[in-house]
Amino acid sequence: MLGGLPSKSQCCIQVYRQEKRQNYQKVQPKEQKMKIIIDGKRIELDDKKTILEAARENGISIPSLCDHQRLSPFAGCRLCIVQIKGRKGYPPSCSTYAEDGMEVKTKTPSLQRLRREILELILSEHPNACLICTEKENCDEFKSTIRKVGETTGCVLCPNNGRCELQDVVDALKVERVRFPSVYRELEIKKEDPFFDRNYNLCILCGRCVRVCHEVRGASTLSFTYRGSQAVVGTVLDRPHLESGCQFCGACVDVCPTGALSERALKYESLADDTAATICPLCSMGCKLEVESKDGRILSSKPAPEGAVNRGQVCVKGRFMIKNLVHSPRRILKPMIRKDKELEEVTWDEALDFVACRLKKYKGKEVALVASSPEPH
Structure with missing residues (x-):
């Protein structure tokens, strides 16, 4: 469906790719901990990870522009190159997997010089x-x-x-x-x-x-x-x-x-001065969003990376329409009652009394409830 979450077939493709990547990584048995050294810091890894992943998880910064946590390694920008003891050249850390006993340097003068030259290009x-x-x-x-x-x-x-x-x-x-x-x-x-x-x-x-x-x-x-x-x-x-x-x-x-x-x-x-987590109100899916605002006014809404339901993704409505809906001049912000064919603003007490008064005359099977999955939470 246009603008929706991935379809069942697309989800199957995702699962297949994840399993394929896990097989490629050849994860070691859980009882074995891999030990590596990055910039003199000793690190223990439970699972097979790239050098870049291991570094970032341990507070070591390596520049990169093509790598992304949700995507497979690409090694396109070449800014994340490192030096590995016993190996020639400068392999990209985003596509090089850590091995037990590996010693890695990320900020030598020669590396920084090469990175600057690559960035200049x-x-x-x-x-x-x-x-x-x-x-x-x-x-x-x-x-x-x-x-x-x-x-x-x-x-x-x-x-x-x-x-x-x-x-x-x-x-x-x-x-x-x-x-x-x-x-x-x-x-x-x-x-x-x-x-x-x-x-x-x-x-x-x-x-x-x-x-x-x-x-x-x-x-x-x-x-x-x-x-x-x-x-x-x-x-x-x-x-x-x-x-x-x-x-x-x-x-x-x-x-x-x-x-x-x-x-x-x-x-x-x-730039936004505040970010708040919320659940998208536009359907019953329950996608988690991060809403950016400036001086109390919404600027943009984006999928939360850790969203359990939407897994960092969202449809066209949640991504681009929240701001316009919230700040639309046509949005009704107060209860209104139609009087003489015109809608007039009233207090909440007046509105509730109006509804209760008209519902009193209906009893038993005269009352029905209509629910729909797209209804907001």
């Missing part, structure tokens, strides 16, 4: 003026006022400013310049679909959107097209999402590390 095809600007901290208060432009040429013009993982990685690696020639791809910004824009001039080809659409949602709306320097994410025959089987669940937007996929409703909004 990524930035050479991404608007980078603001990312490496020495005065970028001084224009924060003006950033939200200059986004009404057709082209995004820097962070101050990007709808994802402040929510961008690329910004975090640049800060972490302390990149101060890009030594390679910058290239702006001049791709058309896709705005024909509802809810979000697609600006692939900001895309770093991490593959997250393609993989979440295929591995988690089972829709396979997105794919890589072309090759080499012409590679870009797109749909079959470059058709709009409305014509390509998109569920408009927003999963691709949620995993995008840059502003390539951006929620249209957030384009001119500043």
